[in-house]
Amino acid sequence: MNSDQFSGKWKQIKGQAKQKWGELTDDEIDQIDGKREELVGKVQERYGIAKEEAEQQVAQFESSCHC
Template identity: 60%
Template sequence: MNQDIIKGKWKQLSGQAKVQWNKLTDDDLGVADGHREYLVGKLQERYGWAKDEAEGEVKKFENSL
């Protein structure tokens, strides 16, 4: 899914993101507002993943949409 579409539909998609990554808070997802790099950083912080792993997870999420 195109990054611009994700940003435009973030309020709807953030619920799906919350289900997939339950360690993210509502505040994390609200601030992310569809910004990929912020989301990758929060996944690294909450799950202790390396940047490549977090980017891979976000890419899988985007592809599943």
Template identity: 55%
Template sequence: MNRDEAGGNWKQFKGKMKEKWGKLTDDDLTVVEGKRDQLVGKIQERYGYAKDQAEKEVSDWEANNRDYRW
């Protein structure tokens, strides 16, 4: 996969993430930019979740979006 394909995939998954976690802003997702631990932290911050709950949500999302690779 070249850089353009990876960038296009990230844009696609950003949209899916915003569908799932609507409280995440474009700026949040720019910071996350494919980093799983950053995504968990932003979900905790925006939703007030404990780390375990945010981790579970991300794991569940990953299971339903197997095409995405961190």
């Protein structure tokens, strides 16, 4: 899924994102608003992981999300 598709489907997949990364707040999920890099940054920050790990998690999420 490219970044335009990700952004366009955000309203459909944000519930799945909330399930995967339960430590993200509803406000953070709303702030992300379909911006992939924003999601990577929030996951990295909230979970204290390296950017590469956050990128990998988001890529895996993109390929497995049901949208």
